[in-house]
Every structure is written in structure tokens, then in C-alpha cells.
Amino acid sequence: MSQMLEDPEEFEKLTEVKIEHSIQFSRGVALEKARGILDRINCREFYNKVFSKDYLVFRKTVQVCKKELVEMSKSMQLSVDVEQDVAVMFRKINMGGGSPLEKVVFHEKSEPKIHFRMSKEMIKKSTVIPSETSKVTVMVVCRKKGE
Numbered sequence: 779m780s781q782m783l784e785d786p787e788e789f790e791k792l793t794e795v796k797i798e799h800s801i802q803f804s805r806g807v808a809l810e811k812a813r814g815i816l817d818r819i820n821c822r823e824f825y826n827k828v829f830s831k832d833y834l835v836f837r838k839t840v841q842v843c844k845k846e847l848v849e850m851s852k853s854m855q856l857s858v859d860v861e862q863d864v865a866v867m868f869r870k871i872n873m874g875g876g877s878p879l880e881k882v883v884f885h886e887k888s889e890p891k892i893h894f895r896m897s898k899e900m901i902k903k904s905t906v907i908p909s910e911t912s913k914v915t916v917m918v919v920c921r922k923k924g925e
Contacts, residue, residue, distance in 0.1 A: 825919035
């Protein structure tokens, strides 16, 4: 592969399939970790969810959460390297930014010529409309099985 980098014509032929095959079928110690990663990808063994919780408001960053996990893990006897094998992910679900129902124009059934928008108070009093329009899911995942 290193020879292909020096020859532009050969470099054009270099694809991810060739790179992947050269890693998978090599027996060199230097590519052992890369082979392990490719094996996990091919077997669909990515991450195992350790923790998941929904919040309406979550003010910490991923970095702060990760730092707190590392600090907590120092006092515990864990068989996993938290800094390397544990990840914190945020998933934010937002229904259109703000309250989309405040922008919708409604019509009176009995009086077709009367149009109105719902106020924040009307939305809060409603039992059908969700009171919150966004949430943040905080997930902690681990790369290793059974940890």
C-alpha cells in the first residue's frame, strides 16, 4: 500500500475495499488493532448501552459528563478503561424549534370566518397536546461486551 502512495496512477486505484482487504488479510502485529475494529464492524458489534435517561433540560456537555464518569470510575474496580471504552452521547429530539403549535392557524367550526392561533396558556391547558416540545436523551455506552 505504501508503494501506491508514491505512484499517482496506482493511488487512483486505491479504494476502501482494497484497504479493508489488506488490513483483514495481513498478519502483521502492527495491524492487529485495526483487524479487531474491522471484525467488530463486520459482526455489527458496536456499543452496548449502559445507561439511558430522558431530560427536558440537560445543561452539561458531553465532555463534562465523560470527565465525571472517569472521576467516578477511579474509585471503583472496573475491568474496562472508561476513558477509552466508554462514550457519552446526547440525542436531542425537537419538534420544530420552540412551540410549532403557536404558529398554526386554527378555524372555528361554527364560525368559518373566525381564525385564531393558540396561545401558550391554551397549549398548556390542553390534555391532547404535549406540554414539552423537546427532550434530550443522555446515553452512556461501552465498547466491550458484558461490562
